[in-house]
Amino acid sequence: AQKVTQAQTEISVVEKEDVTLDCVYETRDTTYYLFWYKQPPSGELVFLIRRNSFDEQNEISGRYSWNFQKSTSSFNFTITASQVVDSAVYFCALSEAQGGGATNKLIFGTGTLLAVQP
């Protein structure tokens, strides 16, 4: 069965600190997709990144970076120089592959609440 674990329930940092959100996943599939979503208080889930299981290259987008390690089944997310606007719940998610692409059936973790204090 597929499972996503986000062990950190809540993290509190001071603005400009770096913070890493952990994500560990379980799947028997050889091809799968991993995601990160941000959920601000408004409730809308905002897509941040999607990676497939064959692409283990780390990715950087501005202050965001992701570290994908198949050997440890982890897909961690780092925010550099955090800002108050980064305060939100962050979800890691996993989907199986179907026809070579990701399906819309995402398995989400329980989320990590990030609070960035000014």
Next chain:
Amino acid sequence: DAGVTQSPTHLIKTRGQQVTLRCSPKSGHDTVSWYQQALGQGPQFIFQYYEEEERQRGNFPDRFSGHQFPNYSSELNVNALLLGDSALYLCASSLTDTQPRHSYNSPLHFGNGTRLTVT
């Protein structure tokens, strides 16, 4: 360019009643998925609609049903409401690419959700 829109934003119902939630996908998207998010939890997949048919379903009872219209909008219906159905219901849309040997399902774009309270 309008994103995913859901209505209503909030709803209060009594146990045993029925409810219908509505979703309009992002412009250019043809696939709609519904998720249930209980307080403090991650979203759970209910089902997905493409070409007006249910394509995938999560572990939800038959009390949860849906529909997709020719304009790609969708409805989620829940019958015989239980207290445990209280949650944020999220609609997500995407574009499904059916070209053989070239698979591209665009990432899900979510709406702001409908907060359902069952008393």
